[in-house]
Amino acid sequence: MAIAAENQSQEKASTEVSGEEKKRWTLNDFDIGKPLGRGKFGHVYLAREKRSNHIVALKVLFKSQLQQSQVEHQLRREVEIQSHLRHPNILRLYGYFYDQKRVYLILEYAAKGELYKELQKCKYFSERRAATYVASLARALIYCHGKHVIHRDIKPENLLIGAQGELKIADFGWSVHTFNRRRTMCGTLDYLPPEMVESVEHDASVDIWSLGVLCYEFLYGVPPFEAKEHSDTYRRIVQVDLKFPPKPIVSSAAKDLISQMLVKESAERLPLHKLLDHPWIVQNADPSGIFRG
């Protein structure tokens, strides 16, 4: 997607929709509904594709913002990667198009909204809800890693909830194909594993670490290495200074799983397929990946 190169031309539309047909989308193909949320680079709106009446989420990003933050290459990679992934726990990217000032991403609509708001509302999740979410994310990451894609930015802010209560990984802005691993710093510090904080080579096991951090935050309401100062968080991560508070009460099985994921040596972290066989997951996760309360 040569965003910059097409600046001068009028509305240009994208190609890929669902791989089969070539579809050139424009804004006129959609009725725009209510705003759903806002991010650093733009807003996301509820929208309906006029011909099919298909409900989607239209994410509008401002080219000026993207250029200012020099993230065009990340957006191109996000579109390239996410448009080719097909998994029930990965938000679909159906296509994109752009005009003079904006880039539009045509995304799957997740009807129950943002996970981080749900976590803030509940303070922390039950072990069954946490295990159900962690298992579905593990399945999505196994699928990604099988396609040599690592997400690298698994955190509550990048997770959405679908109409049936299922979790959807969104925002592949920091994902990469593993054959061209990057040493760049990315994401907020809390979720970064030691090898990324120390910016050394990293591989798919970075997502195992982040999933372990996420599991801890689902159960306790705060990430494990949180500290007032960045430098303290950094130190707690590289020292794997993992402590389990006395409240809320959490099973030893859950603590055992988290302790097997938050391991400094990336090769020693519990592989994702073994996570699905861990007693805490087997005893608590709903196999459908849907938390029914």
Ligand SMILES: CCc1cccc(CC)c1NC(=O)n1cc2c(c1)/C(=N\C(=O)c1ccc(N3CCN(C)CC3)cc1)N=N2
């Ligand atoms: C531009 C926004 C943004 C910036 C950065 C990263 C991300 C990915 C998470 C995003 N969002 C994004 O790409 N998104 C792609 C999306 C998407 C966001 C979305 N849904 C919602 O945002 C949403 C929000 C609230 C909602 N509620 C319904 C129930 N009510 C009780 C409360 C409200 C229902 C849906 N569907 N596809």
